[in-house]
Structure formats: structure tokens, C-alpha cells
Amino acid sequence: MPETRTSEISGKTANIIESSTAAEPNQPQRYSPAEIEPKWQARWDADPSLYAAEGHDSGKPKYYCLEMLPYPSGALHIGHVRNYAIGDALARHMWMRGYNVLHPMGWDAFGLPAENAALKNGVPPREWTLSNIAAMRKQMQRLGYGYDWGAEVTTCLPDYYKWNQWFFLKMFEKGLAYRKKSKVNWCPECCTVLANEQVIGGRCWRHEDTVVELRDLTQWFLRITKYADELLDGLDKLEGWPEKVRTMQRNWIGRSEGAHVDFAVADGDAKITVFTTRVDTIFGATSVQLAPEHAVSKAFALEDDALRVQIEELLEQQKVARESDALGAIEKHGVFTGRFAVNPFNGERVPIWVANYILADYGTGAIMSVPAHDERDFEFAQKYGLPLRPVIAPNVDTNDLALPYTGEDEAVLIDSGEWTGENCLEAQEKMAAFAKAKGFGTPTVTYRLKDWGVSRQRYWGTPIPMVYCDKCSPEEPLPVAESELPILLPEQVDITQTNGSPLGRIPEFVNAKCPKCGGVARRETDTMDTFVDSSWYFYRYADAKNSDAPFDSDKANYWFPIDQYIGGVEHAILHLIYSRFWTKVMRDLGLVKNDEPAARLFTQGMVIKDGAKMSKSKGNVVSPDDMISRYGADATRMYALFAAPPDRDLEWQEEGVAGISRFLGKVYRLTTKFSGVARAKGTATGPKDQALLRRLHQTIAKVTHDFDGRWHFNTSISSIMILVNEITANEAAMDAGEISPDAVAEVFRSLILLLAPFAPFFAAEMWEELGGEGVVFRTQWPAVNEELAREEEDEIPVQVNGKLVTVVKVPAGSDEAAVKAAALADEKVKARIEGKTVVKVIVVPGKLVNLVVK
Template sequence: MEEKQQRYNPAEIEPRWQQRWDADPNLYAAEPAGSGKPKYYVLEMLPYPSGKLHMGHVRNYSIGDALARFMWMRGYNVLHPMGWDSFGLPAENAALKNNTPPREWTLSNIAEMRKQMKRMGLSYDWQREVTTCLPDYYKWNQWFFLRMFEKDLAYKKSSKLNWCPQCATVLANEQVIDGRCWRHEDQIVELREMDQWFFRITRYADQLLEGLDSMPGWPEKVRTMQRNWIGRSDGTLVDFAVEDLDCPITVFTTRVDTIFGATSVQVAPEHAAAKAFAAEDAELAKKIEELLAQQQAARETGDIGNIEKHGYPTGRFAINPYNGERVPIWIANYILADYGTGAIMSVPAHDERDFEFATKYDLPIRRVLAPNVDVAEQPELPYTAEDDAVLIDSGEFTGEAALEAQQKMAKHAETHGFGKATITWRLKDWGVSRQRYWGTPIPVVYCEKDGIVAVPDDQLPVLLPDNIEITQQGGSPLGKVAEFVNTTCPKCGGPARRETDTMDTFVDSSWYFYRYTDAKNEGAPFDSATTNYWFPIDQYIGGVEHAILHLIYSRYWTKVMRDLGLIDNDEPATRLFTQGMVIKNGAKMSKSKGNVVSPDDMIAQYGADATRMYALFAAPPDRDLEWQEEGVAGISRFLSRVYRLTTKYAPGIATIEDNGANQALTPAGLKLLRKLHQTIAKISQNFSGRWTFNTCIAAVMELVNAIVDAEPAMDSGEVSTATQKEVFTALVLLLAPFAPFLSAELWEVLGHSGVVFRHAWPEADEELAKEDELEIPVQINGKLANVVKVPAGSSEDAIKETALADEKVAARIAGKTVVKIIYVPNKLLNIVVK
């Protein structure tokens, strides 16, 4: 009977506890703003409801869940919600494949994934659940669109856009990776001229860039990726007049100080000047087509940055406005029409790319920069120095330092009307139109009399029709639904046509975490006072692959809402954590690679606690995790040991009321308590610092080993029941963030009442938590000889004496002369010998 009681059976324990937790809808509910507790908003990025969770999800959610439970135990008012990023192309693809309406497919997947999350025991406040494909959410997408339309932040224009044939829709620049679709790694993105709705994200480019400096809680790699994507360049616009052409060629340069060294002007094959020249020269038109084809081929391979440079002279000349010199105009395949002005001035002496091109085509190379110190020989070309350079052979600017010359020469251009200092950005406006069905309808109509007319707020939401025919070709499927398209103009009452494009699904995920704070509000996207209490998010958790797409859009949306007076914060999250991927057979887990491990299978065999704990234990959370099922089995055996030990001593523990206060400690009891409080201190520090949950779990394992070692002393009464109660009570609390099911079970087994993860986190006794022993690496001439153990607080002389007496060290220095001994306190000891 005793053996049966001590057998750990997660298949029986975990569903029973989940049923009890489900019966209390307020168990994980955040308290109102006036609770008096400090707030803590912890959030994992919401998933796309594809139908099944994978171990990558499990790892992400286990990190957030452990943190949420820890903060509850530390006395915080915790907000920990979950929702569904549920619009998007996969639902349409499933509709095409399975003849299932996207709404039906999506909602059934949500139900399945919610069930999986609950079986994992995740601590979400389901009363705040958000589903972005439902009208009570996307109504507010439309409301925001209208506010942005009013502020000239939403506009429509014709532009060359990225088109994915497989998605059958336009993509934003951020959704093109190395020339390919972000969803289809094998699909080359085409350029098409189309009408498109844009959000004016460039209006906030400077704020998005400057804000990165005030975000120390975000990983530097993410901030660097965003800096590079925003791509600020300070420089000068310069107009080169063109002989026999009314319009000048405008170039943007960050090095106007080198303009006296310009020996050609180069333009993209699609530049207006190139088209004008081609209209008068059939041979040139043919060469331009060749260069354009080379450029397109490079785009298709995703290697436009490394294109083999080719060019062709037009026979035309431009005039350098600084010195009046005629410079030849070339068409070049590496100049892009949609980057900068589509034209450059070529200064081969002081630019590596220009030097390569000039050398290839035997163009002049003229030096106009030199070091500002005397040197025997001029530096090898191309010489690109800026900080330590002065201008030579540069007219009135000769002798100026390069940096100062840039400012003076930009001012000179503006004074004389042929240029000005300016700032350019790599960041382009966000294209949000999608020619697909399953997304938020754009709330405008087209009227022959009044043009583009916004749908009034009281007519929102513009509902997405159900059960329509899904197609991939011929424009948006909504265009074929007459009852949706045909409407009346809100302004004049005449006939009008609805917009049939839908919004990019990154609109949904740009503000969802604000809706969580007031998810049932029917009159506004959220109540500002409530949202201002919770924001910014204290800890946001998700993959680094969202550094550009989701994170930069959500930062933009935050700033727009701030300027609309809806919120007070400038950034959405104080801290961001990017977890590593789950790897199996050398590749990231994915359905396409056929290496997905189902958490359902793991839970069925080992339990949710073991599955979650393995995801946290197998590697530091910011590193990739190589999946090994044997590791889950090992965690399961560890939890079985915890269960056996706790249930063995629980009957005696449950009969006493005190927690060991003023107890008379034996050496065995003191040793066990010392290990306990060292473990508490270590885990508490890790939760507050680096989040090395793997070492936290390892520390709990060491504590359990210490308990096993103390079993004879506990059985004999040498370790008192009061000490046992203190140790096992703290052990269960330490496990609560990582293994909530087992912790809840053992909390009751030990005779405690209430919810385990609402109990206060154990506090470490500073005296007991002090290390009683130090491990000091001993080196001989810088090479490790051994690690010696010394009592904590030992003097330097005592440590040196212990090291020299160590057998391995003594053998290594035998017959040698000790020159000196270098001791780095508590770190290492190096013996220098000869």
C-alpha cells in the first residue's frame, strides 16, 4: 500500500488538478489597479492557430509561465494573458486544400490549442483571451485605420511592390528575405506596379531609431537589427544638371566632401533619365534592357548586394555643380531605382564599389582626400578615411578637414540652389494592402462623386462575409462578392464600391497586448487609465525572428497611439527576451522538415511537468535546445524521486504546526538547512537576473540529492521533523514555477492549505546561505593543475598552503623552483615555476 502511495503518476495527478483549476476562473486573474501590489505584465508572443502546439511553443510558454508564477509568489499583481493571431494566409490555403471555410478551420484549431495549453497547466487568464479574426477585435483595427487616415498616416498610392505568386498577394519590404517570400523560402518575389494602402511609418523613423538607445532591457542583437533596418544616413542631395535635358539627376551622398573626385554619374536602368535617353537611342534602349535583366536575375537569387557590376555609357554628360566639370553619365545594373534617388556620383578614389567599377571600365580615378598628417607616401586607393582626412584639389574647400567640409559644402549647395543637407532612411512606408480574403476589411469606399470616403465609426465593423469562394488568382476574393462590394457612399448616399483588399495580419499583432488589458470593452479599443496602469509590458518573450516584422511594427503602433492620446508610454515593453530554437536532427523543428515532436505524446508518456521542465533544463533559455527524449525521461525520474521522498515524510510533517523556529539543530540538520538556503538564494538570484532556469533546476536536483543523503539521519530522528517540514515545504515552493501540478499535489500532501503558487516565495537566510566551502582553481604557469576546496573565509596564506599541499599540484611542481604565487581572491591561484 505504501509503495502505491509513493508512486508518481502524472496521468492521474495532472488532469485532476487541471480540473480543479478550471473550476476557478479567477485563479490566474489579475487584480484591479487599486490592489496595492506592484504590477507585473509578463507576456509570450501570441501564436498562429495552426492546429497543434510544437515543442518550440512549449519552450516559449514554459519560460513565461515560470516567470509569472514566481512573480505571483513574490507578491506582484501579475497579468499573464493569451490570445490568437488568427487571420492570415494559412487558413485560406487550408480552405483551398480541405474545402473548409477559414473561420471554421481557425476556430477549431484554437479550441484544440487552448485545450493543449490547459493540459500543460499554463497560468493564463482566459477571461482576457483575444481572437484577432473575430469582429469584436478587428473592429478596432478598422477604427485605428480611420484615425490614421485622418492624420495622413494611412494613404493610397501606385507603386512598384513585392508580389509573391504563391501567396497571390503583395508583401511589405520587411516580408521579403533575400529576395524571397518570408513564408515560401523557394519563391522569388516579383516586382509589380499596383495601387496599395500604406501606413506612414517613415514619419516615425527618427523616433524609432532614437528609442533604441533607451531600451537597455532589449537584446543588443535585436536593437542592432532594427537600427540596420531603419538605416539612417546623413548626407547631401546634389543636383547634376544634364545637357539637353530639362530635369537634373539628383544624387544622394554621405561624402559630399569627395565630390571634386567624381568622374561619372551612374543611374539605375529604370531611372527617368535612362528612359529619356533610351527613347532617342535604340541601341542604348537595348543595353538598358540587358542591364535590367541582370538586375532582376540578381534579385531572384537574393544576391543583389553582390551582383557582378556591369554598366554602359549613355554618351550624355552631367555637370558637377561644384566645379562645372562635365562628367559622363552611365547606366549601371547595381544601382536600384527604389533605393535612394536611383542615381549616384562615382568617386572611385574614395569608394570601394566605385573603384571596382572604374577599374573595370577604365574610368578616371582622381584623388581628392589625403591624411591630415605628413606621410612619405599617399595611402593606397581606394582611401575612404573620414576622421583623419583633409581635402586636396577641391577648389575653395582644399585644406578643409573632411567632416567640417561636409557641413560647409552642404550649406554651399543650399545657398546656390543646387542641393541641401538631408537625411535618408532605409525604412520604407509599411504596405498594408493584401489581395486575400482572410483579413480585416479596409474601411473605405470609392464613390465616383466623392472619391475615397471613410466608413463612419458607427458603421464599424465592416464585416467579413462568411462562406465565400476562396481563389488564389484574379485579385481579392472579396471582389467577387457583389453584396459586399456594392454599397452606398456615407457622404452623398450614392452608389459606391467597397475596398476589397484586406489588411496585413501584422496589423493584428501590432497592438493586441493593449487589448488584453481591457479585452471586453465594446466602446473603445481599451480604457486608457486601465492600460496605462499595466504598460509598458514588464517582460515580453518571443523569437528573434520577429525582430523586424512584428517588433518594429508594434513600436510604431505604440507611438501612433501615444500621439492619439490613448496611452502614455513610448515603447511597448521594458524588457524583451528572445528564446533559442528547439532543434531536432540538426534542424529547427518544423512540419516541413518532418521533425516535429508532439507535446501531446510527451505529456501522455511522461506528464506535462516533466515535458515543461525538460524544455527549461536542457539548455539556457537564450540558446538553441537539441531535443532528446531521453532527457524528458530523466526529468520524469527526478520528479518521481521528489514524489517518493515527500510522500514518505509527509505523514510526520503534517502533524506539526511550527516550521522549525528555534529548533535545536544537529550537525546533519544544519547541513541540510544550509544546502536548502543556498538553493533558495541561487534560484531567487537567477529569476531576478540571467534567467538560467537550467541551473535553477540543477540546483533543485542538488538539494534533492542532499535530502537523499540525509535520509538515514531523518529516519533516525537526527534531523528533526521540524527541519524536515522546513526543507520539504521550501522544496515544493521552489519547484512550483517549473512543475505546478506536482507542486500543487505535494503542497496538500504536506498538509498545507491554499494555492501553492499564491504562497510567499521562500526567503534565504543570509547566514545559512553563505558558502561554507570555496572551490579555487589552481594553475601552474597558467595551466590548470587541479581545483582545491577550502573553508569559506580562509586567509590567502591558508589557501596557498592548501594548494601547495595538494597531491596533484605537489607532483607538478616537484623539482621546480616556485618563482611567485598570484592569488585572485575567490577566483583562482596561479603558481609560477621554473
């Protein structure tokens, strides 16, 4: 069966589902998910151990299957259903393969949306959040997801966020948590600071129409840059992660090797530090350019009102470009300051410009402009008539050198003093060392990655466990004692005002004792970024009820790394890079042994409706409750797996769910009809047995292979449908006793086991109907009979003008078109007819192919 690549029920896929679900005359619909599904859910709810993981002494291989925890927004939509159906099918399959499976669920429950919803609806964030969690948990249970609810984690409850605070204290002890004044991203709509990773195209990650401002504020940061190299190098080891995710993280970390070089301001005491990856081109620098907000730009502006107006105009152009997300393509403008800087390598005075495309928060906010060897600098120089000075070339002959020339590996330096004639790569190292020896520069590695700003000026988050004492520590904050944790978040808080943190208006919270002198102190009123909560939650699942530690290390070391993590690619930067950082910190604290949180990552495609991603904001959300009421939970989740490969986008179509429901109804009819035969014992094994069993074992092999790596559940389900068509074709033979009871029993029992990961309620009902022992998803996965699973082939002689050329192999029973295509694709045939005209292709199916050529 070829892979189904369409998100629609069309073509060959349509033929499969229609032939599997066509209405059968005089056969009333007996399958009733409205009766079956609640019955089995009640049984499963009564026995929590069914989905609970066993201890590390179980003697079974472990498998940690995890979907990213949701934000409790109030209701699931079909996008959630697809994500969780993928993980649930995998978890159930691994139970059936004999693994000790951890498959938990929790709630990313802090964050701004709850606060905004509270403002809108007049409901306190805690009440709103917990009621949403209850509703969404009920939906998940109704969908039949096999979660260990005994390991449930809710990040807004004290038993969880206590450990956020504990980790913060540990990071403060290690110098990884610190407070400083710096330029930060401010969302005027959220009224809070954002981390760099939460700014997308100059806009707030939650409000795509809101331009982020830069403000000077004192904030808390986590020193993620300490792990920059390890975060980067570790990506090469994550072979089970999608390359696109690894590439996104590499680009975000943005490691650049180069040098910092100081250009002294002529006739003054100031200096301008630039970072360059091409110090070998420094003899070609014809200007230094500053960001409008650079300290030296501001100093010059204070001395010259006309210059100040021009610089403010450049800054305004930069802001407008941010608003239109056009910083990368901004029309370059600049102004000459009338001042000069001194190139430390040759003593030359170069003009200092301020330019609108230089950003204060990128690098040092200053560059050396080498227009002969940089496309951006070339464009600026052409516009303002700045000179171009070639200093590198493929060889010493520069007569025909096209500018800008950016070669490196094979290029050599020209007109560059004592380094003339040196290879560029070798010169970079030597010139950086020279700058260091002379005291005006140093070899440097820089990163696009910046330290993680975790302060938030909002209420609904983890309180930061620090205090301020004017008496004994007026300059530096002090950590609270671990024995005081958790620092509880007050519940009755007025969050209608947005000028500053709401916690700052609650004396009972703010007033505290100094842990050093015992005097009066003030609590920190910022709360933690909600991504702190999701950076380590999966470790808590391993030991969710521990009140003495975030988790037991032995348990974590047994379960980690996560064997399969599943979630959207939109979390490639925000969540995944933070969780990798947190894992490395915990490793260095001696809590865990693993370097990375997850061995394998799968990013599912989006669910599309009416041409757009399904989301509340677009008004195209489909409620799973509606689908369940019409077609049942099994049909809803099974269609989400069938309609497209899980890594591709899926176009939602309700008629597809109806088709899956009809298919399950057909399997229900067949199973209940032959359940008596399947329970009996027989001995005869004839040719019709073998044909049906061959199709069965080919299906088992296909579905098993898909679970083992490809995850093309759409083709898995298609192959099951083909098996059901084969059963239907043999229905009369089974009625007549021409197929043995043993074969009937094997076919139906295996069919239901194959369906168990995809349609658990249905499988449980049919397993009981067949007299199966135990819980269906704890029953051993059907084994493949390799001999029966082997695809039968026909060997077809191929002739050219009546002379045998080769023999091609095709699947048994292939039609004329398939045999012809196989013959023409054979290399020996192609060589024999090269340069000739094929006049006719004669195909005798199952016998031979003869090509008439001239």
C-alpha cells in the same frame, strides 16, 4: 554549480540528473502524472480567478508577463512548449513574490496560411482557424500554463478587428494612412503585395524559394517614416532588450545624413538627383550611374534601341542576382549611355552610365561615382577604365596615397575649389548648405526604412474601412463613418481564384453608400496586412471585453509598459518595429502615456532536432501530446527549461524527459514518505539539521537569483536536484529522528515551493500532501536565510619552498585539484614563482599547499 552550457544531458549535468533519478531498490514507482495532472487541471478550470489579474487598486506591485501570441496552425510543438514554459515559470514565480500579474494569451488568427489551408483542405478559413484555436487552447491547458483566459484575444473576430479599422480611420485623419501608386513587392505565390520587411534576401518571407517581383500598384501605406528618428533614438533607452535586436532595428531603420544634389543632363531638360553621405568628395565624381529602371534610363532607352537592349540585359542580371540572393556580391556590369551630366559644383561634364548594381528602390536610384574614395566605385572604374581623381587625403601630401581612400575624421579636401584644405566633416556641412543656397541641392537625412505597405489582395484579413465615390470624390477615397464599424468580413467567399482580391467578386460587400453624398459607392477590397493585428494586441489584453473602445486608457496606463516580453529573434524587425510604431501613434492619439510597448525583451533559443530547427516543413516536429502521454506535462515542460539555458538552442532528446520524470518520481516518494513528519511539530535542532538547512537556503538563494535576472533555469533545476540528493543522503537520519520535524517540514515545504513554477501540477499535489494551505502558486515564495545561505569556505595557507606567501579561500570540502588550481591562480603566488620552474605541488586538503620551485 557552474552554468550548464550544453543542450545535451552530458558531463556534470548527466551526473546530477542520474544521481537524482537512479532507480531505488524495492521502491515501486508511485508518481502517476496521468492521474495527478487532469485532477488539478479540472480544479483550476473550475476557478478562473486563479489566473486572473487583479485591478489597479489591488495594492500590489504590477507585473505584465507576456509571450508572443501564436498563429493557430493546428497544434503546438515542442518549440512552442519551451517558449511558453519560460513565461509561465516567470509568471508563477511573480505571483509567489506577491505581484499582481497579468499573464494572458490570444491568437494571431488572420493571415495567408489559413487561406492556403482552406484551399488545400476545402474548409473555410474561419472554420479552420477557430477549430485550430480550440485544439491549441486545449493543449495549453493540458500543459498547465497559467493564462488568464478571460482576457483571451482572437484577432479574426469582429470584436477585435473593429478596432483595427478604427485605428486606420484615426491614422487617415492624421495623414498617417494614405494611398499612392508606387513600386511594391509582389509575391507571385501569395498573389499579394509584401511590405519591405517581409522580403528576405529578395524572397517572400513565407516562401523562401519564391523570388519577389517589383510591380507598379496603387496601395495603402502607413507613414511609419514619420517616426523614424524616434524609433531609432528610442532604441538607446531599451536597455532591457537584447543588443542584437536593437542592432537589427538600427540597421533596418538605416539613418544616413547627407545631401541631395541635382546633376543636370547636358543638352536636355532632365535632371538626375543623387543622394550622397560624402558631398565633400563631389569634386572627385567621374561619372553618374543610374539603376536600369530609373526614369532617365528609360527615357534614354526609348531614344536608342541598342541601348535599350543593353539596359534590359542589366535589369535581367539584377533579377538573376535577386533569385540567387547575391545582389550584394553581384558582378558589376554597366553601359555608357552616350550622354553626360553636369557636376553643379564645378560645371564639369561627367558620363552617365547605367549599372546593374544600382537599385531603383534604394535611395534615388542614382549615384555619383567617386572611384578614388569608394571601394564599389573603384571596382567599377577599374573595370571600365574610368578616371580616378583623389580629392581627400590625410594631409596635403598625396604622393603615397593608397586608393580607394575613405578617411573622414582627420582627412582634408584637396583639389576641391574654395573648400580645399577644409576638414572633411566641416566641409560636408558647408558644401550641403552651399548646394541649398544655389538651388541645386539640400542637406538631407534618408532612411532605409520605408513606409509600411498594408494593402493585401487576399481575403482573410481586416477589411480596410474606405469607400470610393465617382460622383463626389472621384480621385480620393473616403473614410466610412465610425458608427458603421465593424465593416464585417463576409463568411462565404470563393477564394479559389487568385486574380485580384476575392472581396472584389462579392457585390454585397463591394456595394456601399457614400458617406458624403449618400449615393452609390464602392468599398475598398484590399484587406490589412496581418501584422496590423499583432502590432497592438497586448493593449487589448488589458481590457479585452471593452465594446466601446479598443481599451480603457487608465487600465493600459496601469499595466504598460510590458514588464517582460518573450519571443523569437525572428520577430526583431517585422513585429517589434511595427509594435513600437503603433505604440507611439496611440500615445499621440492620447490613448496611452508610454513611448515603448515593452521594458524588457527576451529572445529564446530554438529547439533543434536531427540537426535542424524543429518545424513542420522539416518534418522533425515532436508533439507535446506524445510526451505528455508518456511522461506527463510537468516532465515535458521542465525538461524544456532544464536541457539548456533559455537563450541557447536546445537539442531535443526524449530520454531527457524520461530522466525528469524519474526525478519527479523520486521527489514524490520522499515527500509522501515524510509528509507525516513534516506536518508534525518538533523542537530539536542539531548539527544535521543545520547541514540540511544550509543546503536548502543555498538552493533558495540560487533559484531566486536566477529568476531575478539570469534566467538560467537549467542551473536552477540542477540546484534543486542537488538539494534532493542531499535529502536522500539524510533519509536514514530522518528515519531515525536525528533531524527534527521542524527541519523536515521546512525542507519539504520549501522544496515543493521551489518546484512550483517549473512543475505546477506536481507541486499542487505535493503541497496538498504536506497539508499546505491555499493554492501553491499563490503561496509566498520561500525567504532566504542569508546566514545559512552563505557558502562555507576553507582558508588554505600557500607556501613557496616552505615560506608562507598568502592564504587562499576555497569552498569548504574542495578536492585536491580545486585547491591546487586556486593556489596557482593567486596573484601573489604567480608573482613569487615568475621565471621559476615549479618542480612539485604538495597539497594537504584542508591544511596547506607547498610549491617546490627552482
